[in-house]
Amino acid sequence: MKTQVCIIGGGPAGLLLSQLLHGKDIDNIVLEKHTRDYVLARIRAGVLERGFAKLMHEAGCGDRLDREGEVHEGVSIAHDKGLTRIDLFKGSGGSTVIVYGQTEVTRDLYEAREKMGGVVIHEAADVALHDLKSDAPYVTYVKDGKAERVDCEFVVGADGFHGISRKSIPADVLREYERVYPFGWLGVLSETKPVSHELIYSGNERGFALCSLRSQVLSRYYIQVPLEDKVDDWSDEAFWEELKRRLPPDVGVRMQTGPSIEKSIAPLRSYIAEPMQYGRLFLAGDAAHIFPPTGAKGLNSAASDVHYLYHGLVDHYRKGDDKGLESYSQKALARVWKAQRFSWSMTMMLHRFPAYTPYERKLQKTELEYLISSERAQQAFAENYVGLPY
Ligand code: RFL
Numbered sequence: 001m002k003t004q005v006c007i008i009g010g011g012p013a014g015l016l017l018s019q020l021l022h023g024k025d026i027d028n029i030v031l032e033k034h035t036r037d038y039v040l041a042r043i044r045a046g047v048l049e050r051g052f053a054k055l056m057h058e059a060g061c062g063d064r065l066d067r068e069g070e071v072h073e074g075v076s077i078a079h080d081k082g083l084t085r086i087d088l089f090k091g092s093g094g095s096t097v098i099v100y101g102q103t104e105v106t107r108d109l110y111e112a113r114e115k116m117g118g119v120v121i122h123e124a125a126d127v128a129l130h131d132l133k134s135d136a137p138y139v140t141y142v143k144d145g146k147a148e149r150v151d152c153e154f155v156v157g158a159d160g161f162h163g164i165s166r167k168s169i170p171a172d173v174l175r176e177y178e179r180v181y182p183f184g185w186l187g188v189l190s191e192t193k194p195v196s197h198e199l200i201y202s203g204n205e206r207g208f209a210l211c212s213l214r215s216q217v218l219s220r221y222y223i224q225v226p227l228e229d230k231v232d233d234w235s236d237e238a239f240w241e242e243l244k245r246r247l248p249p250d251v252g253v254r255m256q257t258g259p260s261i262e263k264s265i266a267p268l269r270s271y272i273a274e275p276m277q278y279g280r281l282f283l284a285g286d287a288a289h290i291f292p293p294t295g296a297k298g299l300n301s302a303a304s305d306v307h308y309l310y311h312g313l314v315d316h317y318r319k320g321d322d323k324g325l326e327s328y329s330q331k332a333l334a335r336v337w338k339a340q341r342f343s344w345s346m347t348m349m350l351h352r353f354p355a356y357t358p359y360e361r362k363l364q365k366t367e368l369e370y371l372i373s374s375e376r377a378q379q380a381f382a383e384n385y386v387g388l389p390y
């Protein structure tokens with residue numbers, strides 16, 4: 001097979017880029033390791049920045065997001081004195097976020113790809129990248145036991161943190177920056193009315209908690225748990241009990257509980273790989289960076305990568321102008337580092353760190369105290385939470 005751009009990974013980053021490029025008549029193929037059902041079964045992000053929604057529209061996939069996505073103008077921070085609402089709209093000078101699940105984003109993108117006749121090859125095994133430093137790179141994979149080859153002009157690595165693309169960059173070229181946190185998030189999805197119509201992030205003595213939602217009949221809650229904990233250690237009852245204890249009492253008593261329809265533990269990590277380009281290979285999304293979910297920046301940063309890469313590729317094919325591609329890594333990383341800073345600071349402020357000294361704990365509490373008492377601090381929070389411009 002021959003194509004212009006071979007995209008590795010059919011997650012949101014790969015599918016969105018594929019859809020955008022196809023809209024500009026740039027031929028591309030997506031190679032995805034898993035089945036479509038497997039990809040759609042992953043429960044992940046819930047909060048989208050405006051920039052993400054704009055890209056979905058540009059890709060012709062924004063209608064359902066407009067209809068079903070909930071616009072949020074604020075979030076609350078719970079602390080030992082109660083709740084403080086941060087006005088995102090006012091603080092950011094008129095922006096908001098949209099609550100719409102990653103599962104729905106991916107579903108919309110798959111449907112759009114199908115409608116346009118886009119090529120997404122599922123269950124592509126043993127994907128390997130070749131001749132990335134040449135003008136004629138190619139990708140090999142195995143499908144139904146048969147060896148296949150895609151000749152292309154560019155390769156995009158959108159295959160997530162555990163993918164093969166980043167690993168195709170020689171170790172002496174790749175620089176990695178990482179922080180692993182000593183806890184994870186236990187997440188529960190339940191068909192109950194959300195305890196609050198806006199998100200509540202809680203920095204509690206017992207540990208972090210988050211009340212989020214997918215709709216007014218579907219709640220998504222998280223609590224910080226030790227890394228050693230297993231999902232089976234947490235019955236639904238134990239989860240609800242602990243969640244309520246980490247919220248102000250008047251919020252806890254309002255909590256509607258019910259059976260979990262999904263329950264999983266995700267470890268927390270901050271990670272960036274530099275550069276995001278190696279020859280004809282460009283990395284995008286989780287393949288290049290991981291955010292702790294505290295600031296809701298993972299999927300949103302995948303979208304800003306896609307934006308820069310999309311424009312770089314369009315300029316290359318339309319105008320023969322390579323400036324966008326040449327500056328891709330530097331531009332994408334500049335925004336990614338700012339989002340890293342924000343999600344790191346929010347993670348550090350709201351979680352309990354077992355090894356903290358009393359001094360560090362005091363400082364951490366002071367960080368939270370400053371945020372809830374300063375309008376200017378809340379403005380800075382709002383500007384970052386809704387997403388920096390790109
Ligand atoms: P994905 O979604 O991991 O997709 C990569 C795809 O590549 C495939 N793949 C391969 N394909 C071919 N060959 C190989 N060798 C391959 N190896 C892997 C995989 O099967 C997969 O389909 O990466 P992408 O597209 O970059 O998207 C990134 C987002 O998924 C991620 O950043 C977010 O989910 C992070 N995240 C959040 N981000 C937000 O912006 N807002 C949020 O509210 C938010 N909440 C979250 C989150 C992540 C969470 N978890 C579970 C880590 C909440 C949680 C709990």
Ligand code: PHB
Pocket residue numbers: 044045046047199212213220293294295296
């Ligand atoms: C979610 O709804 O899954 C969610 C929301 C906000 C976050 C992380 C996850 O910061």
